[in-house]
Amino acid sequence: MPELPEVEAARLIAARVAAGRRITAVWCAGDPIVLEASPASLRRALLGRRVRRAGRHGKHLWLELDRRPWLVVHFGMSGGLYAPKRGGVRLRVSGSRDWRAAWPPRFTKLRLTLDDGGELAFADPRRLGRIRLRHDPRREPPIGDLGFDALRELPPPRRFFELLRARAAPVKAVLLDQAFAAGVGNWVADEVLYQARIDPRRPARSLSPAEGRALRSAMRSVLVTAVAAGADSDRYPRTWLFHRRWERGTATTGGEPIRHDTIGGRTTAWVPAVQR
DNA sequence: CTCAGTGTTCAGTG
DNA sequence: TCACTGAACACTGA
Numbered sequence: 573m574p575e576l577p578e579v580e581a582a583r584l585i586a587a588r589v590a591a592g593r594r595i596t597a598v599w600c601a602g603d604p605i606v607l608e609a610s611p612a613s614l615r616r617a618l619l620g621r622r623v624r625r626a627g628r629h630g631k632h633l634w635l636e637l638d639r640r641p642w643l644v645v646h647f648g649m650s651g652g653l654y655a656p657k658r659g660g661v662r663l664r665v666s667g668s669r670d671w672r673a674a675w676p677p678r679f680t681k682l683r684l685t686l687d688d689g690g691e692l693a694f695a696d697p698r699r700l701g702r703i704r705l706r707h708d709p710r711r712e713p714p715i716g717d718l719g720f721d722a723l724r725e726l727p728p729p730r731r732f733f734e735l736l737r738a739r740a741a742p743v744k745a746v747l748l749d750q751a752f753a754a755g756v757g758n759w760v761a762d763e764v765l766y767q768a769r770i771d772p773r774r775p776a777r778s779l780s781p782a783e784g785r786a787l788r789s790a791m792r793s794v795l796v797t798a799v800a801a802g803a804d805s806d807r808y809p810r811t812w813l814f815h816r817r818w819e820r821g822t823a824t825t826g827g828e829p830i831r832h833d834t835i836g837g838r839t840t841a842w843v844p845a846v847q848r
Numbered sequence: 849c850t851c852a853g854t855g856t857t858c859a860g861t862g
Numbered sequence: 863t864c865a866c867t868g869a870a871c872a873c874t875g876a
Contacts, residue, residue: 698873
């Protein structure tokens with residue numbers, strides 16, 4: 573699920589289901605890896621609380637409650653937040669293929685019931701996600717260590733360029749660094765570099781001011797567009813590299829070949845004919 | 849059976 | 863101390 577657009581979509585789900593509601597039941601899986609806070613402390617912190625709003629910074633999502641600490645979640649590689657389909661059939665069985673369609677979803681780690689009967693479930697098959705409690709999420713680690721939120725706090729062009737100029741690593745690696753821009757992940761970084769027409773291997777500090785502006789604009793455009801689409805990738809523009817990034821040895825809409833290299837520790841899809 | 853993946857962290861290096 | 867790199871983590875699906 574989880575880069576900034578997907579987490580923002582999850583935040584909207586959380587707000588729709590829980591904002592203004594009281595938590596009447598809490599269920600926790602016995603998973604000490606994903607549950608950084610113990611089931612007992614989670615229950616103590618959440619049960620009976622009223623949810624004020626849902627917040628997000630980068631890929632972290634939290635619920636503001638009427639008493640601290642608050643619930644903070646990170647989706648890792650495979651986590652997600654789910655609500656029962658409105659008016660849909662409640663499947664009791666949650667095995668096999670489309671585990672997200674079942675209720676509760678398979679791999680559910682935390683489940684909340686609200687006072688109007690609404691429900692939220694955090695599920696994470698690969699267990700790289702985390703569920704935490706924090707008194708002041710924005711100021712404490714891990715969120716306190718992050719850079720600007722790539723959607724809501726994009727710095728002005730001058731400042732953005734200065735931050736870029738301070739980094740010697742490949743620009744792709746810098747985009748992935750959450751202490752630089754919180755919320756940018758592998759596919760967003762590749763999409764941004766493609767649309768800005770920049771070679772992902774370039775040292776960040778080697779970019780010209782014009783390239784810095786192009787990168788910043790592309791970051792804003794990709795994120796605004798993906799969030800407006802509700803993180804539904806089928807609704808992303810057909811011109812985006814996203815739709816072809818895993819078609820090995822294939823070409824973009826312009827007929828240019830896609831190349832795959834490991835940069836910043838991640839497989840990077842890019843188009844040498846376009847990105848310089 | 850092996851490998852890579854929409855992510856983060858930590859040990860090791862220079 | 864800092865910036866950076868690569869491996870580890872855990873599990874699923876190709």
